[in-house]
Amino acid sequence: MIRRIAFCSSPGRALALIALTAVAVRAQNIPPTLTVDSASAAALARRQPRERPDTIRAYPVRKLGPGAYAVLGDTGQGSEGRSNAGFVVTRTGVVVIDALASPAQGKALLRTIRTITPLPIQWLILTHHHPDHTFGAIVLKRAGAKVIAHPDRRTLASEDGDDAMVSAWTGVLGLREMQGFAFADTPDVPIARDTTLVLGGRTFDIQVPGTAHTPGDLVIWVPDARVLFAGDLLIEDGVAMVVDGSSGGLLAALDRLEALKPAAAMPGHGRIPDDPIALIHLTRCETLSLRTTMRDDVQQGVSMSRALASLPPADRDRPVSRNSRVRRNAVRIYAEMERELLHSSDDAPAKSDSVAMLSCQQ
Numbered sequence: 001m002i003r004r005i006a007f008c009s010s011p012g013r014a015l016a017l018i019a020l021t022a023v024a025v026r027a028q029n030i031p032p033t034l035t036v037d038s039a040s041a042a043a044l045a046r047r048q049p050r051e052r053p054d055t056i057r058a059y060p061v062r063k064l065g066p067g068a069y070a071v072l073g074d075t076g077q078g079s080e081g082r083s084n085a086g087f088v089v090t091r092t093g094v095v096v097i098d099a100l101a102s103p104a105q106g107k108a109l110l111r112t113i114r115t116i117t118p119l120p121i122q123w124l125i126l127t128h129h130h131p132d133h134t135f136g137a138i139v140l141k142r143a144g145a146k147v148i149a150h151p152d153r154r155t156l157a158s159e160d161g162d163d164a165m166v167s168a169w170t171g172v173l174g175l176r177e178m179q180g181f182a183f184a185d186t187p188d189v190p191i192a193r194d195t196t197l198v199l200g201g202r203t204f205d206i207q208v209p210g211t212a213h214t215p216g217d218l219v220i221w222v223p224d225a226r227v228l229f230a231g232d233l234l235i236e237d238g239v240a241m242v243v244d245g246s247s248g249g250l251l252a253a254l255d256r257l258e259a260l261k262p263a264a265a266m267p268g269h270g271r272i273p274d275d276p277i278a279l280i281h282l283t284r285c286e287t288l289s290l291r292t293t294m295r296d297d298v299q300q301g302v303s304m305s306r307a308l309a310s311l312p313p314a315d316r317d318r319p320v321s322r323n324s325r326v327r328r329n330a331v332r333i334y335a336e337m338e339r340e341l342l343h344s345s346d347d348a349p350a351k352s353d354s355v356a357m358l359s360c361q362q
């Protein structure tokens with residue numbers, strides 16, 4: 001929690017963030033070394049009955065396109081559930097996208113891949129550095145994967161060091177699930193700008209959209225299958241978190257996703273959408289709507305606490321329920337709008353938002 005202050009540009013915002021997150025931390029007794037979003041994931045891991053990945057032979061799989069698969073996490077729970085992972089089968093081996101939340105989940109992911117192909121695991125691409133997408137990475141690395149990731153690991157770093165982070169996470173998931181853990185998200189191949197890789201004869205366009213969900217986001221596009229792996233830029237209900245990122249960055253990233261015209265897209269959490277463009281559109285509209293509300297409030301001198309009071313209350317003990325996500329995003333966006341109004345000499349961002357909003361009202 002405390003680490004978040006480093007990202008805060010205004011003291012008011014820092015205080016509000018601390019106040020908001022302190023409530024969540026107290027409610028769930030989550031160790032204070034975890035980041036805001038990590039704390040959310042930690043809370044998710046506590047849900048009962050707890051899944052036992054060591055007893056699960058394989059997770060459900062959905063084919064997204066030729067040789068491209070989603071390993072399905074929980075559906076219908078927004079961000080409140082096990083995340084999705086994906087994999088692409090190439091001529092020489094398997095490229096895995098994201099590694100789930102623990103070594104036990106990583107092993108179940110590996111067993112799941114083995115239900116489709118016996119080819120070697122050659123690469124692991126991480127969409128970002130949140131623990132619920134990366135703490136199973138060591139299993140894939142030990143299976144032979146080289147890691148492709150953004151070099152910016154700030155969202156994973158803990159003020160009290162890596163050991164504190166791991167022991168906090170272990171306290172949440174349990175020893176059994178974390179057995180054999182080691183960090184494995186440091187990239188063998190760092191990607192900090194848009195890069196096209198040919199792996200096993202297949203092309204992977206790896207886009208670096210800039211800070212959107214986190215400062216270390218990667219988007220994976222497989223052009224021959226028209227399949228998009230969007231990480232947490234997309235969540236099944238359209239409320240992507242920008243608590244570690246930026247709503248302006250998210251909007252720009254969504255434009256890039258839409259331009260790809262994907263035939264199939266895997267969100268970071270939840271159901272695979274029948275219509276990927278519709279989910280991108282919904283995510284854009286949710287984000288624009290909150291930006292408009294917060295911008296109006298900042299312009300009218302409404303304090304952050306009063307602005308938050310106009311939103312539905314956060315759900316107690318559910319820090320990434322839909323209402324809780326909207327509220328936490330609002331804190332971030334209020335500060336973004338404040339900064340925009342302090343530093344911008346014209347109303348170009350507001351105009352561009354309201355033009356984009358027109359499509360949301362249809």
Ligand SMILES: [Zn+2]
Nearest residue numbers: 037128130232
């Ligand atoms: Zn995330």
